[in-house]
Amino acid sequence: MKHLINISALLISTLLSQYTYALPDDINKSIEVQADEASFNQNTGEAIYKGNVFIKQGSIEIQAQYLKVVTDIETKKFSRLEALGQPAKFSQQIDSTGNTVTSKGNKIHYSITESKLEIIGNGQLSKLNNFISADYILYTISDGAFSAEKKGTGRVSMTFQPPLVEETN
16 A cells, blocks of 8 residues: 555656745745734744734745744744644645645644645645645655655545646647
C-alpha cells in the first residue's frame, strides 16, 4: 500500500511541477492578525491568539480558533505558526495567475523558515483541482512535494486531474 502511495505522490509531483512555487515575496510581507484575544511574551517571542483568529501575510491566509506565532528572538523574524480549529484553514497563492493551494485540518503547523505545511487530523489539501485527504499531510510549499498518511481506520484519498494538453492548429 505504501508503494502505491509513493507512486501516487511521484505522479502528482510530476503533474504539478510547473506550479510548485509560492509567491516569493509573501515571507517578506508583514503579518496582520485579528482575534478575540491576544497575548505576547517578549522573552520567548511567542504570541497567542484565541477566538475567530484570522491571519494574513501577503497571499497567505489562515483561519483558526487558536493560533500561536513564534518569532526568532535573535533575528526578530516570524519562524513558525501553529493553528487549531474545527477546522483550521490555510491558503496561499502559488503563482502570478492566481492559482492557490488550500488546506484544512484540526491542526496546521506552518514553518515559515522551511516553507513546510503540516496538516494533522482530518487533513485536506487542494491544488489546481487536485485533492488529497488524509489524517496527516506534510506539504513542502517551495517544491510541491508532499507525503500523506492515514493514522486511524480508512485510507489516504487522492484525486488527480489530467495535465492540460495544448491544442495545435
